[in-house]
Amino acid sequence: MLIFAVAGISTAGIFGPPQTVSREAGGLNTAIGYWHQQGNLTSVSEYTFRRNEIYSQVSYGGHNIWEVYGRIGVSDLKISDAFRSVNSATVTSGSDFTENWKLFGTLGAKGFLPVNEIFGLGAFLQVNYYFNNFTGDVTGTDAGVPFAADLKIQNMWDVNFGIGMQFTLPHKIKLYTGPYIYYAEAKANLSANIPGLEFGTGGVLLKNKAFAGGFIGADIPLAKGFHLNIEGRYSERLSLGAAVSYTY
Amino acid sequence: MKSFVCLAVLFIFLVAGCAHSPARTDSETQSGSASSTSKAKTTTETSADLSGTPASPGNKSANTDEYDDEMEEEGEATTIADPLEPFNRAMYHFNDKLYFWMLKPVAKGYGEVVPEKARISIKSFFSNLGFPIRFLSCLLQADFTGAATEAGRFSVNTLWGIGGLMDPAAGKELDLQKQDTDFGLTLASYGVGHGFYIVWPVLGPSSPRDSVDIAGVYFLDPASYITPWYYDAVTKSMKIVNNTSLSIGEYEALQKAAIDPYVAMRDAYIQYRLNKVKGKSGKTEKVKLQQPGKKEEKGK
Numbered sequence: 007m008l009i010f011a012v013a014g015i016s017t018a019g020i021f022g023p024p025q026t027v028s029r030e031a032g033g034l035n036t037a038i039g040y041w042h043q044q045g046n047l048t049s050v051s052e053y054t055f056r057r058n059e060i061y062s063q064v065s066y067g068g069h070n071i072w073e074v075y076g077r078i079g080v081s082d083l084k085i086s087d088a089f090r091s092v093n094s095a096t097v098t099s100g101s102d103f104t105e106n107w108k109l110f111g112t113l114g115a116k117g118f119l120p121v122n123e124i125f126g127l128g129a130f131l132q133v134n135y136y137f138n139n140f141t142g143d144v145t146g147t148d149a150g151v152p153f154a155a156d157l158k159i160q161n162m163w164d165v166n167f168g169i170g171m172q173f174t175l176p177h178k179i180k181l182y183t184g185p186y187i188y189y190a191e192a193k194a195n196l197s198a199n200i201p202g203l204e205f206g207t208g209g210v211l212l213k214n215k216a217f218a219g220g221f222i223g224a225d226i227p228l229a230k231g232f233h234l235n236i237e238g239r240y241s242e243r244l245s246l247g248a249a250v251s252y253t254y
Numbered sequence: 255m256k257s258f259v260c261l262a263v264l265f266i267f268l269v270a271g272c273a274h275s276p277a278r279t280d281s282e283t284q285s286g287s288a289s290s291t292s293k294a295k296t297t298t299e300t301s302a303d304l305s306g307t308p309a310s311p312g313n314k315s316a317n318t319d320e321y322d323d324e325m326e327e328e329g330e331a332t333t334i335a336d337p338l339e340p341f342n343r344a345m346y347h348f349n350d351k352l353y354f355w356m357l358k359p360v361a362k363g364y365g366e367v368v369p370e371k372a373r374i375s376i377k378s379f380f381s382n383l384g385f386p387i388r389f390l391s392c393l394l395q396a397d398f399t400g401a402a403t404e405a406g407r408f409s410v411n412t413l414w415g416i417g418g419l420m421d422p423a424a425g426k427e428l429d430l431q432k433q434d435t436d437f438g439l440t441l442a443s444y445g446v447g448h449g450f451y452i453v454w455p456v457l458g459p460s461s462p463r464d465s466v467d468i469a470g471v472y473f474l475d476p477a478s479y480i481t482p483w484y485y486d487a488v489t490k491s492m493k494i495v496n497n498t499s500l501s502i503g504e505y506e507a508l509q510k511a512a513i514d515p516y517v518a519m520r521d522a523y524i525q526y527r528l529n530k531v532k533g534k535s536g537k538t539e540k541v542k543l544q545q546p547g548k549k550e551e552k553g554k
Contacts, residue, residue, distance in 0.1 A: 036414045036422075064416055230427040252414035252422055 019061055019077055020237040020247045023180045023225040024128020024170040025118040026067030027233050027253050037063040037235070039079075039249030046215070046242055054243075055085045061112070063249070070118065077112035081136065088157065089144040093202025098146035103157055108138040118172070128170045128182075136162040136192075148201055155198040159212070164190035168221065180225040188241075190214040216242050334461065334524040335450040345453035346516045352456065353505065357498055365499035373496050375419040380493045381432065382411050382418025386474040387467075391435040395443045400433040407432065434530065436471075438464035442531045451520055459523040 019041045028035045041059040046052055061079025088103035116130035139160040146153060168186030175181060194210040196203065219241025226234045228250075236248045336342060365373065385408040392400035407423040407430045415422050423430040441463045442448070449462040457468060472478050477493075480486040512518030 034420070036416060036420070038413050062413070062416070231422070231425070250414075252410070254420070254422060254425070 019059060019063075019079070019112060019134075020223065020235060020249055021130055021132065021166070021168060021170070021186070021221055021239075022075075022116070022235055022237070022249070023182045023223065024116060024130065024172045024184075025070060025120075025126060025180065026065070026073035026116070027225065027251055028065065028067035028073060029253060030068070030070050032068030033066070034254045035065045035067070035251050036254075037065070037249045037251035039063060039077075039235075039247060041245070041247035043245040044243040045245075053085050053087055055083065057081055057083050059110070059247075061110075063112075063251075065251075070120070072115075072117050074115045075113070077110075077114075079110055079112075080107040081110050082106045082108070083140045083159065085142075088142070089146075089203060091146075091200075091202035092204070095149045096146060096200060096202035097148075098144050098203075100144065103140075103142040103144075103159075105140040105142050105159075108136055108140055110134060110136040124174050126172045126174075128172060130166075130168055130170070132166045134164050134166075144200075144203075146200075153198060153200055155196055155200055155203075158193075158195045158197075160193050160195065162190075162192035164188055164214075170221075178227050181223075182225070183220070183222040185218060185220050186239075187218045188214060189217065334448060334520065336520065337450055338452055342451060342453040342520075343516055345455050346519065348455055349453065349458055350515075357495070358502060361495050361498035361502060364495050365502070368496075368499075370500075373499055376492075376496045377500060378411070378415075378421045379418040380496070381421075382408065382415070383476050384471075386476075387437070387471055388433050388435055390470075390474065391437055391440045392433055394437075394440045395435065397433070397435070400435065403430050404433050406430050434533070436464075437467040438527070439530055441466060448524070448527060451524070459519060461527070464527065 019039055026035070039059075039061050041057075041061070043057045043059070045055050059079050059081040061077045063075055063077040065073050065075035067073030083103070083105050085103040087101045089098045090101045091098055112132060112134045114130060114132035116128055118126055118128040120126040139158045140162070141156050141158050143154065143156045145155075166186055166188040168184055170182045170184035172180055172182040190213065192212040194212055219239055221237060221239040223235060223237030226236075228234055231253045233251045233253065234248065235251060237246070239245045239247075368376075385404060389401055389404045389408070392398070392404055406428075410423040410428060410430065411418050411421055414420075422428060424432065438448075438461075446463050448464065451459065451461060452465070453459050454465070454468070460468065477486055477489045480489060508518055508522060509515045
């Protein structure tokens with residue numbers, strides 16, 4: 007089985023501030039979020055992938071220091087030039103792999119240690135798993151002979167661990183930043199061996215090339231129990247997202 | 255085809271009921287509940303209120319005022335015509351047996367297994383699905399504040415309330431309360447009288463005017479479009495069992511206090527609906543009085 011290195015192929019959704027937004031006495035908070043991710047897939051050639059995700063999150067936290075959360079959402083996946091042929095005899099109808107709206111789930115937990123009223127340190131663990139396979143079709147001709155094949159990207163999952171520093175500004179705005187490490191994996195399988203295409207029936211294991219990155223974000227309290235959380239992340243490529251949460 | 259026939263039957267009932275002058279029958283004078291029948295007076299509705307043609311929204315306040323004036327003149331409890339009493343009593347007994355022999359035991363067992371918080375969440379979920387009915391009812395009553403409130407509730411509860419399982423919109427901070435309205439109240443706001451009393455099997459007490467709501471609920475309830483049909487039936491049954499499990503004892507209390515439970519149920523139903531109509535027209539008047547630059551309407 008071939009192994010491809012992929013930078014940032016997974017990590018669904020924002021990490022959020024190290025400190026929970028749930029009430030101190032303990033309670034629920036829910037959120038809806040959007041995440042746009044970019045990364046690099048490298049083997050003989052280099053490919054760029056992009057992903058858009060929307061999700062719904064339910065969290066429970068308390069004492070302003072801990073929180074557990076779960077998410078369910080849908081994600082698309084686009085790998086540019088995935089079906090680009092290196093062989094002039096092979097012509098494909100399209101070069102990009104595109105698949106829309108597959109279900110994923112996330113579980114996470116975070117803890118926070120307040121140092122003083124302004125500064126605190128936190129840590130989090132987040133695991134994502136994609137329940138469905140991403141499947142993209144490709145058709146074309148190989149030396150004049152037509153072919154059709156589909157590429158399946160399956161069993162995609164990742165685990166992330168990070169440490170965050172949080173600064174509380176006036177109006178309870180929280181800024182946070184920190185490093186994170188992650189491991190991501192997926193299997194890619196083309197239904198037929200097509201000369202000129204890098205993927206084949208033997209299967210390819212996709213793993214993360216870079217194992218670390220950094221994140222920065224802000225949590226802004228809005229009116230009536232709502233919070234706006236925006237976050238950016240960098241691990242070879244920039245990814246961005248936002249979520250609006252409601253504290254019960 | 256079936257839907258068309260049902261709609262046609264309901265329309266005939268509605269028109270017939272609206273044209274009917276309710277009068278006290280012998281059975282009403284002989285029987286009575288401990289609570290309300292002894293105080294009930296005959297309701298005489300004018301032909302204007304009973305016309306089968308619903309008032310236009312422009313005349314809505316005039317018709318509502320006439321209707322409210324009549325209610326004020328009545329002062330106390332009002333009865334409803336019951337020309338189908340033998341049929342209604344039979345249906346009442348059927349529903350009574352259905353409740354005690356089937357629905358209550360199932361609801362009790364369900365309540366033992368499912369925690370109360372979960373049942374309240376399920377009730378909230380189904381209530382959230384009733385958004386189209388309440389929203390449309392508000393629009394048809396020109397209650398745009400209510401319609402906006404319902405739209406806000408639906409958005410917040412669906413997005414941040416886990417699909418409607420939670421009700422953050424009704425919380426202290428957002429304070430978006432559920433609009434207690436339906437198509438029957440919409441017709442009442444147009445001046446359509448409730449007509450006569452009818453007890454539907456399984457569905458319970460109603461009137462021709464309020465039966466329009468039953469049809470409306472069927473067509474606007476998302477669960478009605480689940481296929482195959484038995485999934486829809488299971489979903490609706492679960493809703494009924496869940497709601498019943500949260501209100502076990504209320505029907506028994508009404509029965510226990512009444513000399514004639516059938517009459518008690520009828521009187522309770524008409525009082526319940528009249529209070530809703532009054533509450534709605536009062537709220538409309540309050541909103542009108544608060545609007546700047548408008549003449550003060552004739553109010554209570």
